Structures are given as C-alpha cells and as structure tokens.
Amino acid sequence: MDLERAILSSCIMSEEAYASIAGDISPKDFSLKAHEDIFKAIIACSNNKEPISISFLKKHKKIDEEILAEILATPSMIDLPAYVNELREKSIKRQLLSFAHLLPARINENRAVSEIADEIGKEIFSITNRVNFRDIKDVNIIISELFEEFKKQKTLENKNIIGLDTGFEGLNKMTKGFKGGE
Structure with missing residues (x-):
C-alpha cells in the first residue's frame, strides 16, 4: 500500500x-x-x-x-x-x-x-x-504529442532551420536541422 x-x-x-x-x-x-x-x-x-x-x-x-x-x-x-x-x-x-x-x-x-x-x-x-x-504508449498520449509537434512545426514553418544546426548548409536545406533523437 x-x-x-x-x-x-x-x-x-x-x-x-x-x-x-x-x-x-x-x-x-x-x-x-x-x-x-x-x-x-x-x-x-x-x-x-x-x-x-x-x-x-x-x-x-x-x-x-x-x-x-x-x-x-x-x-x-x-x-x-x-x-x-x-x-x-x-x-x-x-x-x-x-x-x-x-x-x-x-x-x-x-x-x-x-x-x-x-x-x-x-x-x-x-x-x-x-x-x-x-x-507501449497510450494512443491518446501519442496523438497529443504528435499534435503538439505539428503545432510547433507550423510556427517554425518559414524558418530555414527548425531543429539543431547540422553544420552543413546543404543538409540543413534538406532536413531543416536535426530533430530530437537524430
């Protein structure tokens, strides 16, 4: 107890x-x-x-x-x-x-x-x-996390780098920077 x-x-x-x-x-x-x-x-x-x-x-x-x-x-x-x-x-x-x-x-x-x-x-x-x-995560938690990530991405839509700078301009253009876990 x-x-x-x-x-x-x-x-x-x-x-x-x-x-x-x-x-x-x-x-x-x-x-x-x-x-x-x-x-x-x-x-x-x-x-x-x-x-x-x-x-x-x-x-x-x-x-x-x-x-x-x-x-x-x-x-x-x-x-x-x-x-x-x-x-x-x-x-x-x-x-x-x-x-x-x-x-x-x-x-x-x-x-x-x-x-x-x-x-x-x-x-x-x-x-x-x-x-x-x-x-295994609860589906509601996953959906909530994805929704928050989409909202964050939307606010950063017009920026060149959304994640972390890779140090390579060409790679930054393709990926917009590293995301969490990359």
Whole structure:
C-alpha cells in the first residue's frame, strides 16, 4: 500500500513525474480500488490537458477523502521508476496467483490435454508479457504529442532551420536541422 500511495503522491505532486511513467503502469496494477480510481482520474486529467490537482481529480472520480489524505501525507520524493517496476511486478504476481486458482477447474474439464495446456500457456503469456508494457504508449498520449509537434512545426514553418544546426548548409536545406533523437 505504501508503494501505491508513494506513486500516486508523486503523480499528484508533479505532472512531470506522471508523464515519465504514464505508459509504464495501468490502473489495474493497483491492488486497492480507491488507488485504481485515483490513477484513472490522473489519466483523465492528463488526457484532457487539465492540471493534475485535487479539484480536477475530484471532477473525474469520487475520491475517498481519507485515502486521499493518506496519499498526500506519503512522501513523493521517491525513485519513481524503481517503485513503478515493483508495482508492476506485484501486479503480475497477483494476476498469476488469481489465474493459479482457476487451474484445477480447467485441468478437470473434459477436453484434450494439449488444448488445455495451450490455453493455459496463452493465458500465462498474456499476463507475463506485460513486463514489456513499458515500451507501449497510450494512443491518446501519442496523438497529443504528435499534435503538439505539428503545432510547433507550423510556427517554425518559414524558418530555414527548425531543429539543431547540422553544420552543413546543404543538409540543413534538406532536413531543416536535426530533430530530437537524430
């Protein structure tokens, strides 16, 4: 619970903190429903370009005041990536444990062993494949970033160099300068 509260506290106190982990976790990674709801409200604020503040969070979800007070009392200056990684690990373990409880019933079904084993393998893969979730971004975040980049490009349309100067006049004319990551 402290782990979840610390992550939520960081996201509420710093929009940059939320932006840095937005694609790394999902609301279902939180074990407490109230924490899941608060994270959903944080996502809604971000998607709507609203500040991640108490008043805006309350606009999106009914938030338990006592739980919110506990979150805000939790230190927000943490090693956020490490906490997020730990939250994901615990979430995957919870999902595997939940799935393990279903195994006896599935094994006793009147079906071929290969069919049952294939189904179990697919389910385990879908749960554990979330470890690579970090590289997948929410489509709303991608669209928002692209829109901001297009607006920036439009304002710089008539300039010779939009990005960083390459040091070569001919290359600058072709590329208008290097962009981020080039």
